[in-house]
Amino acid sequence: MNSIPRIDPHAANRGFLAASGRKRIARGRDLAEGEAFTASQQSAQHQLPQIVIKDPKEFVLVCLHSREGTLSNLDREVLYVGRVLAGRRTDCALTVIVFGDLEIDMRQHGADRVIILKDDRYTGYNQEEKLSALEHLIDKLKPQNILFGESAEGDGDLARRLAVRQNMSIAPGVIELDDNKVRRFCDGGWQQGTHELTDILILNSGTAEADFDFETQALMENKLAQIPTKASTKEPANASKVLQEMMRSLSANEVPLEEANFILSGGNGVKDFDKLLRLAKAIGASVGGSRVVVDDGKLPRECQVGATGKTVVASVYIAVGISGAVQHLQGIKDCRYVVAVNLDESCDMVKRADLSLICDAEEWMDSMLELLGEESRKSA
Amino acid sequence: MKAIILLSLARHPLSGKIICSPNDLRALSMMSSMMGSTVDAELKESSDGASNGASNGASFELKAVHAGDPNESVMNEYLGYGLPAVDVIKTKKNEDPCPKLAKYLQQEKPQLVVAGMQALGGWGSGLVPYILAEQINYPLISGTISVALQDGQYNNDEQLLCSQYLPKGRRRDFIVAPPLFITVHLRAPNKPQFVWAQQQQGEIQKVAANANANNNVKYKKYNKSDKSSIQLTDNWDLAPADKKRSRLSIRSNRSGFERMQRAVSLSGGGGNIVKDGSVLEKAQITYNMIKQNDVYSEKK
Numbered sequence: 310m311n312s313i314p315r316i317d318p319h320a321a322n323r324g325f326l327a328a329s330g331r332k333r334i335a336r337g338r339d340l341a342e343g344e345a346f347t348a349s350q351q352s353a354q355h356q357l358p359q360i361v362i363k364d365p366k367e368f369v370l371v372c373l374h375s376r377e378g379t380l381s382n383l384d385r386e387v388l389y390v391g392r393v394l395a396g397r398r399t400d401c402a403l404t405v406i407v408f409g410d411l412e413i414d415m416r417q418h419g420a421d422r423v424i425i426l427k428d429d430r431y432t433g434y435n436q437e438e439k440l441s442a443l444e445h446l447i448d449k450l451k452p453q454n455i456l457f458g459e460s461a462e463g464d465g466d467l468a469r470r471l472a473v474r475q476n477m478s479i480a481p482g483v484i485e486l487d488d489n490k491v492r493r494f495c496d497g498g499w500q501q502g503t504h505e506l507t508d509i510l511i512l513n514s515g516t517a518e519a520d521f522d523f524e525t526q527a528l529m530e531n532k533l534a535q536i537p538t539k540a541s542t543k544e545p546a547n548a549s550k551v552l553q554e555m556m557r558s559l560s561a562n563e564v565p566l567e568e569a570n571f572i573l574s575g576g577n578g579v580k581d582f583d584k585l586l587r588l589a590k591a592i593g594a595s596v597g598g599s600r601v602v603v604d605d606g607k608l609p610r611e612c613q614v615g616a617t618g619k620t621v622v623a624s625v626y627i628a629v630g631i632s633g634a635v636q637h638l639q640g641i642k643d644c645r646y647v648v649a650v651n652l653d654e655s656c657d658m659v660k661r662a663d664l665s666l667i668c669d670a671e672e673w674m675d676s677m678l679e680l681l682g683e684e685s686r687k688s689a
Numbered sequence: 690m691k692a693i694i695l696l697s698l699a700r701h702p703l704s705g706k707i708i709c710s711p712n713d714l715r716a717l718s719m720m721s722s723m724m725g726s727t728v729d730a731e732l733k734e735s736s737d738g739a740s741n742g743a744s745n746g747a748s749f750e751l752k753a754v755h756a757g758d759p760n761e762s763v764m765n766e767y768l769g770y771g772l773p774a775v776d777v778i779k780t781k782k783n784e785d786p787c788p789k790l791a792k793y794l795q796q797e798k799p800q801l802v803v804a805g806m807q808a809l810g811g812w813g814s815g816l817v818p819y820i821l822a823e824q825i826n827y828p829l830i831s832g833t834i835s836v837a838l839q840d841g842q843y844n845n846d847e848q849l850l851c852s853q854y855l856p857k858g859r860r861r862d863f864i865v866a867p868p869l870f871i872t873v874h875l876r877a878p879n880k881p882q883f884v885w886a887q888q889q890q891g892e893i894q895k896v897a898a899n900a901n902a903n904n905n906v907k908y909k910k911y912n913k914s915d916k917s918s919i920q921l922t923d924n925w926d927l928a929p930a931d932k933k934r935s936r937l938s939i940r941s942n943r944s945g946f947e948r949m950q951r952a953v954s955l956s957g958g959g960g961n962i963v964k965d966g967s968v969l970e971k972a973q974i975t976y977n978m979i980k981q982n983d984v985y986s987e988k989k
Contacts, residue, residue, distance in 0.1 A: 393939055433861070461832070461854065461855060465815070466831040466832070469815060481815055482814070495812050495813050495927075496810055497700030497809045498702055500928065500930055502927050504925045515934060517937040517938065554863050555861070556859060557860050558859050559858040563858070570857040570984055594984075622856070622857070623857075624982060625978075625979060647960075650971075650975075654962065665962040665963065668968050669968070675968075676969045
């Protein structure tokens with residue numbers, strides 16, 4: 310008679326424990342008989358699938374430059390594409406060559422093997438040295454594809470040098486790719502070319518989601534990282550002409566806001582903008598502002614950060630008295646470390662920020678100036 | 690000092706018309722400011738009366754070259770931006786311009802070759818400077834935003850001071866002994882002035898690049914039969930551009946619910962919120978943070 314199975318909503322094993330620690334009920338996700346809601350269950354649910362490649366026969370290479378120990382969004386996309394290309398073959402590992410230091414966990418970035426090259430000879434614009442290191446590794450690993458990002462740090466530059474030197478096929482400015490085809494725009498964006506995967510791929514941003522929902526091994530290849538110095542005494546004729554190479558950073562008031570590395574931004578919570586400018590000068594930050602203060606004429610239009618203003622990519626962004634309208638948050642989405650100084654703990658900027666200080670903007674600026682004065686007196 | 694600028698033609702992104710390439714105009718603008726400062730220095734020298742024959746004379750010669758159709762009328766426009774003449778090497782449609790350009794550069798022996806980052810028409814791969822630099826054996830610095838001539842600090846020859854663009858307000862300066870090949874970054878100022886009279890005075894010169902070609906040019910043949918054809922478009926399927934793009938992603942076999950749950954658990958939390966303590970303590974926290982992040986620069 311009772312053909313339809315009934316579910317008892319009050320049964321002890323009904324539902325499951327969500328990540329937040331609350332009991333949730335959803336179809337087909339009940340606990341097994343006799344199982345209890347425990348913390349171990351919660352962690353099991355978070356376990357990401359592991360990708361383990363024991364003895365790789367084939368390789369896909371990704372080559373990138375780190376900056377301040379981290380990777381850019383474009384780098385993450387390139388790594389994701391590399392992982393996908395490696396994943397469509399058996400026993401194929403994604404080997405990542407990083408020029409510079411790395412502080413992040415590469416297991417969460419799809420790398421099966423990691424080669425870190427941070428010798429002195431790879432610092433600066435030493436493209437010839439980097440090229441010979443790459444040539445050495447390519448010779449050792451015989452990769453299927455070598456991926457680069459079209460980044461401003463010189464990855465695309467290196468890729469083109471490599472293609473010309475090694476006579477490899479190359480697809481620059483790739484905008485879309487799948488398992489066997491790449492697509493790029495040409496003729497000023499009026500035409501597109503499609504081709505099977507080339508040896509070298511230079512990816513534009515926006516080719517992949519970079520949503521790593523798996524974990525890889527990221528084994529360090531310290532042995533491979535030992536690149537022999539060039540044995541041949543015959544220097545290429547085009548190597549030794551650079552007499553001097555220097556790095557410099559533009560001072561905070563010279564840097565366009567879009568490029569600035571450190572921004573102090575003021576919003577409606579700030580009354581005294583002279584003080585804000587003084588503080589910015591004291592800590593060496595560029596000055597930004599929210600739409601309201603720019604509309605009020607307290608800061609020039611060039612300073613506006615957000616959807617109608619500028620999109621900034623600072624390493625450190627301090628938002629003083631900015632509550633965080635969606636448009637403003639959109640403008641700072643690529644900032645690495647955001648500090649919110651605000652009286653309202655529940656505002657959106659505090660939710661976005663990595664560090665939030667709940668206090669009055671004016672008082673905070675006074676204390677900062679006081680502190681900086683003290684510090685400079687100490688050092689003097 | 691002799692500099693050669695490589696010119697290309699672009700396709701306008703909206704109208705599709707053939708235009709002067711904005712990237713090459715940046716290079717041209719960089720060259721004319723360099724030339725201007727050199728000419729100023731020369732004038733100053735002559736007004737000082739220091740006209741002894743021993744002075745190495747900061748004469749500056751700028752030539753421009755384009756490989757393509759010599760009858761293309763848009764090339765005339767470049768003349769208006771201050772070039773007295775443009776050499777055009779005739780190439781067929783879809784012909785690789787690199788061998789002829791390499792031969793031309795080999796003949797001319799410039800101290801400086803300047804090009805835009807990449808062409809905004811044609812294949813636009815940004816490879817031509819690399820191929821040419823390799824063939825004529827010049828060092829190449831990509832993405833420069835300024836270049837200047839300076840007197841030798843290390844020896845008596847002229848030297849080039851050029852700075853390369855790097856993101857986040859960083860620049861890398863080089864002092865280089867010529868010859869040098871540079872490409873000009875998109876952030877370099879693009880403000881050349883178009884003067885109609887200059888356009889009328891200027892002239893397009895057809896040149897044959899293979900005349901008296903130096904046989905030392907080693908041009909790597911990109912063999913089409915093996916898969917290493919570098920920038921030839923032959924193996925590529927060309928079609929009108931489809932602006933739609935789809936992002937590559939691994940198809941997840943987990944349910945929507947699981948993905949949703951993961952997204953929720955990842956986005957939760959937020960940063961460190963400091964509520965208690967005096968304002969001075971909070972300022973100290975900020976100060977420590979900016980010290981830690983290595984962005985604090987002492988006031989000069």
